[in-house]
Amino acid sequence: MLKTPVERAAGARRSGFRVWRAPLTVLVLLGLLAPSLHAAGEFERGDANTDGMVNIADGVTALEYLFVGGVGYCLDAMDTNDDGDVDISDPISLINYLFASGPVPPAPFGACGEDPTPDNLGCSSHAPCNLGDAIPGLTQEELDSFLHGRELMSHNFTVEEGVGPLFNATSCEACHSTPTVGGSAPTYRNFFLVAVGQPPMQSDPPGLPSFVLPSYNLNDGGMRPAMPTSASVGGQTVTAAQRNAPPMFGVGLFEFVSNSTIIGLSDPNDSNGDGISGRFNADGFGNIGRFGYKAQANFIEAFIRGAAFNQMGITTNPVEGNSGVVSYKYQVGAGFNVATIDQDGAPDPEVSVSDFADIIAFNRFLAPPPQKEFTTVVFQGQTRFHSLGCATCHVPELPSAVGPLAAYSDLLLHDMGPGLADGLSMSGGGAQFSTLVPDHLVTASEFRTQPLWGVRLSGPWLHDGRADTLHEAILLHGGEAQSSRDGYNALTPTEQQQVIEFLEAL
Amino acid sequence: MSILRRGTRLLTITLAALTISTFVGAEVIDDDTPVPPAGTPGGPTVPLTGADLEQWIRGRKVFDRDWRLDQGLGTPELNADSCRSCHQHPVIGAAGQLDTNVFRFGADNNGNGPFVDLPGGQIASKLRRVDVPGREDANGAADVFEVRQTPSLLGIGLLETIPESAILANEDPFDTDGDGVRGVARMIAIGGAFEVGRYGWKAQIPTVSDFLRDAVSEEIGITLPDDGRGFGLLTDSDPVPDPEIVDADFDDALFFLMNLAPPPRAGGTDPAIPQGEALFSTIGCATCHIPTLPGAGGPVPLYSDLLLHDIHPAEFRGMAEPDAPVGMYRTPPLWGVRDTSPYLHDGSATTLEDAILRHGDEALNARTNYEQLTAGEQDALLLFLEDL
Numbered sequence: 001m002l003k004t005p006v007e008r009a010a011g012a013r014r015s016g017f018r019v020w021r022a023p024l025t026v027l028v029l030l031g032l033l034a035p036s037l038h039a040a041g042e043f044e045r046g047d048a049n050t051d052g053m054v055n056i057a058d059g060v061t062a063l064e065y066l067f068v069g070g071v072g073y074c075l076d077a078m079d080t081n082d083d084g085d086v087d088i089s090d091p092i093s094l095i096n097y098l099f100a101s102g103p104v105p106p107a108p109f110g111a112c113g114e115d116p117t118p119d120n121l122g123c124s125s126h127a128p129c130n131l132g133d134a135i136p137g138l139t140q141e142e143l144d145s146f147l148h149g150r151e152l153m154s155h156n157f158t159v160e161e162g163v164g165p166l167f168n169a170t171s172c173e174a175c176h177s178t179p180t181v182g183g184s185a186p187t188y189r190n191f192f193l194v195a196v197g198q199p200p201m202q203s204d205p206p207g208l209p210s211f212v213l214p215s216y217n218l219n220d221g222g223m224r225p226a227m228p229t230s231a232s233v234g235g236q237t238v239t240a241a242q243r244n245a246p247p248m249f250g251v252g253l254f255e256f257v258s259n260s261t262i263i264g265l266s267d268p269n270d271s272n273g274d275g276i277s278g279r280f281n282a283d284g285f286g287n288i289g290r291f292g293y294k295a296q297a298n299f300i301e302a303f304i305r306g307a308a309f310n311q312m313g314i315t316t317n318p319v320e321g322n323s324g325v326v327s328y329k330y331q332v333g334a335g336f337n338v339a340t341i342d343q344d345g346a347p348d349p350e351v352s353v354s355d356f357a358d359i360i361a362f363n364r365f366l367a368p369p370p371q372k373e374f375t376t377v378v379f380q381g382q383t384r385f386h387s388l389g390c391a392t393c394h395v396p397e398l399p400s401a402v403g404p405l406a407a408y409s410d411l412l413l414h415d416m417g418p419g420l421a422d423g424l425s426m427s428g429g430g431a432q433f434s435t436l437v438p439d440h441l442v443t444a445s446e447f448r449t450q451p452l453w454g455v456r457l458s459g460p461w462l463h464d465g466r467a468d469t470l471h472e473a474i475l476l477h478g479g480e481a482q483s484s485r486d487g488y489n490a491l492t493p494t495e496q497q498q499v500i501e502f503l504e505a506l
Numbered sequence: 507m508s509i510l511r512r513g514t515r516l517l518t519i520t521l522a523a524l525t526i527s528t529f530v531g532a533e534v535i536d537d538d539t540p541v542p543p544a545g546t547p548g549g550p551t552v553p554l555t556g557a558d559l560e561q562w563i564r565g566r567k568v569f570d571r572d573w574r575l576d577q578g579l580g581t582p583e584l585n586a587d588s589c590r591s592c593h594q595h596p597v598i599g600a601a602g603q604l605d606t607n608v609f610r611f612g613a614d615n616n617g618n619g620p621f622v623d624l625p626g627g628q629i630a631s632k633l634r635r636v637d638v639p640g641r642e643d644a645n646g647a648a649d650v651f652e653v654r655q656t657p658s659l660l661g662i663g664l665l666e667t668i669p670e671s672a673i674l675a676n677e678d679p680f681d682t683d684g685d686g687v688r689g690v691a692r693m694i695a696i697g698g699a700f701e702v703g704r705y706g707w708k709a710q711i712p713t714v715s716d717f718l719r720d721a722v723s724e725e726i727g728i729t730l731p732d733d734g735r736g737f738g739l740l741t742d743s744d745p746v747p748d749p750e751i752v753d754a755d756f757d758d759a760l761f762f763l764m765n766l767a768p769p770p771r772a773g774g775t776d777p778a779i780p781q782g783e784a785l786f787s788t789i790g791c792a793t794c795h796i797p798t799l800p801g802a803g804g805p806v807p808l809y810s811d812l813l814l815h816d817i818h819p820a821e822f823r824g825m826a827e828p829d830a831p832v833g834m835y836r837t838p839p840l841w842g843v844r845d846t847s848p849y850l851h852d853g854s855a856t857t858l859e860d861a862i863l864r865h866g867d868e869a870l871n872a873r874t875n876y877e878q879l880t881a882g883e884q885d886a887l888l889l890f891l892e893d894l
Contacts, residue, residue, distance in 0.1 A: 221651055460574075
């Protein structure tokens with residue numbers, strides 16, 4: 001059983017998250033230490049708690065593992081003396097090294113690497129070295145769930161297992177593959193969102209369970225659903241836009257950001273007169289949106305159940321009930337907190353609650369991408385990023401129950417101007433959204449501030465992947481970001497490169 | 507340990523990482539990607555050295571390239587943004603899953619026939635360049651649809667070394683030997699002459715070069731210089747000047763495909779495998795799935811005759827092309843079949859047994875024979891296929 005968010009947060013506070021609680025300057029220094037993109041299976045010897053540092057906390061983690069049933073994230077890293085076994089000699093040799101000028105631990109040490117000496121130990125997760133690994137501070141149960149969830153992300157569902165009848169993909173990894181499982185995708189994995197009617201009262205195309213237009217259909221002789229036209233929907237307006245798969249690294253941690261934090265950053269009427277009016281999305285049940293290009297989902301469970309159903313035709317039952325409700329109809333095509341069902345030969349749910357809980361655990365505990373080294377140029381770019389006003393929306397750090405998240409987002413919706421407007425309201429109707437902010441309609445030109453951590457890894461960029469470079473992505477900003485964009489455009493090429501290198505270090 | 511001490515140690519690693527600072531898209535191949543050993547999946551057919559190896563490596567990178575909007579992606583229509591998009595299971599160059607199938611349409615009078623092409627042709631693409639709104643849909647009069655699987659490209663260079671005479675020798679269009687199996691070569695007019703079609707679900711393409719040109723254009727929307735053979739688009743409707751691929755890149759990708767190893771046998775030692783192999787012949791599978799055809803460099807163990815057959819029931823509905831009527835498909839090679847689920851042209855069979863049981867018409871005898879085998883014999887046959 002997964003713990004409730006409160007229990008998880010409490011557990012996380014007890015057992016670590018030192019990285020997340022570090023002040024920004026320390027985060028920057030940690031960036032110095034964080035290697036970029038390494039092959040899976042790498043680790044740093046001695047870093048038993050996988051927090052990117054080798055210190056006395058690692059000795060404590062090893063002792064907890066040995067004597068009180070603590071978590072063994074990465075036994076290879078715990079095997080400080082590289083004798084092929086985790087025992088009391090490992091914390092002793094670590095303490096010797098740290099405090100008594102003892103021998104330096106064998107390779108890989110001081111950097112990420114694979115174990116040069118064969119042994120029977122393994123490394124389940126070492127997030128500072130490997131993209132796609134778990135955050136530190138999990139219980140053994142949570143880590144096991146995460147690891148099984150990672151395998152399921154790559155599972156290619158067959159028709160017999162329940163793919164379809166309408167679908168775009170047959171695995172989670174199909175669209176979350178780049179540069180490894182949990183990531184994003186090239187534009188060939190793009191799909192269409194289609195809405196009928198005028199914002200904010202848009203509805204699903206006839207016969208479809210959501211805005212998602214499936215490319216494949218196992219029924220009707222294989223005929224894929226046609227793109228609706230105004231004529232096919234009684235003269236109503238039809239709005240279609242492409243979507244590029246977003247990366248999931250670190251995204252699950254947004255659940256640990258409080259509603260009041262998001263509300264506190266919002267400025268719906270631009271009362272401070274800076275030209276930026278961040279608004280939050282919500283579902284009318286008191287849940288503030290965090291996930292998706294329009295912040296249209298409130299819990300990672302809801303977000304993933306929606307994708308499983310709309311993209312793969314895989315039905316699920318609610319996992320955590322009302323504490324993690326499926327609360328947004330456009331995400332799941334079903335009502336509030338109910339099972340998704342479809343019309344194919346496979347019995348519903350097509351994934352067991354236990355397996356789906358593991359998929360949720362993977363996405364909830366997937367670590368953010370490690371930062372790269374902050375060079376002089378990167379620091380120069382960071383200064384420009386702030387002076388251009390980028391950080392007004394791309395807020396460097398959000399407080400959360402598990403410590404600060406260096407996500408570079410405010411999780412709010414901003415008007416990005418006519419060039420990027422997609423005409424989709426994703427609001428489900430004005431009345432439903434009136435609970436928290438009277439005019440809370442997610443307009444055709446609003447998007448949630450995309451987090452920038454790991455942005456170097458998630459190209460092509462913007463909601464439909466239209467930007468092939470970060471430079472292009474910046475220049476395509478409009479609306480509330482127009483002045484920042486113009487400021488960037490006015491920089492010299494060298495100065496622009498500083499900003500780009502800063503972004504690429506995140 | 508001190509942060510500074512550690513930072514210094516990591517500096518070289520981090521500097522190396524900075525060389526990917528222009529990372530775009532999802533390429534999986536870079537200059538450090540190992541070349542699998544010759545004769546293994548994803549490796550070259552034979553050991554390559556020097557300039558040949560360099561060209562093969564360059565070609566693999568072209569195959570892996572994510573084409574960008576400013577490089578001419580889309581006509582504006584597209585199904586993929588790289589060759590690898592579809593050909594990546596289980597290795598680059600191989601097959602695809604259901605979710606990269608492509609889409610064909612036409613009209614057949616609700617199954618009563620005859621099949622006719624509708625304005626716009628048979629192809630409805632999956633996507634468009636993101637800077638062009640909307641999607642290309644089937645003509646409103648369409649009543650018959652077909653999805654097509656991504657075929658594996660492993661070993662396709664060897665198919666081109668099979669002499670036409672060896673393919674034509676197995677034709678039996680009027681079933682003169684009375685075994686119920688016909689088989690006809692697809693003849694493609696190129697210039698003033700005819701060539702045997704070897705590639706594509708309906709054997710509509712004679713050479714690997716023609717195949718590459720066709721796929722680069724029709725799937726990715728990249729235009730090519732004219733080679734006078736009629737495959738691939740010379741112009742399209744995006745703002746990028748044509749042709750959108752340079753000759754050197756095309757030649758490198760072609761070299762990669764021509765020298766991409768066929769899938770090796772799994773090499774299982776279960777004695778049921780040779781038993782299954784014998785049954786494969788005795789029950790009639792090998793009549794069309796001919797174990798080897800002669801090639802310029804020796805026998806090619808492709809398990810196909812490269813001929814068109816109809817294995818479908820009378821009510822089957824699908825696409826017709828000139829000289830390849832509804833229901834007629836090329837015998838798919840079975841080498842590497844263990845790794846290319848799902849099966850059949852539309853991916854409608856998840857397992858090999860599903861695929862066997864969907865055979866009919868010309869393959870009806872073979873399927874009936876399979877159904878009459880003992881459970882142990884059926885297992886042996888499936889084990890043999892799993893070893894291919």
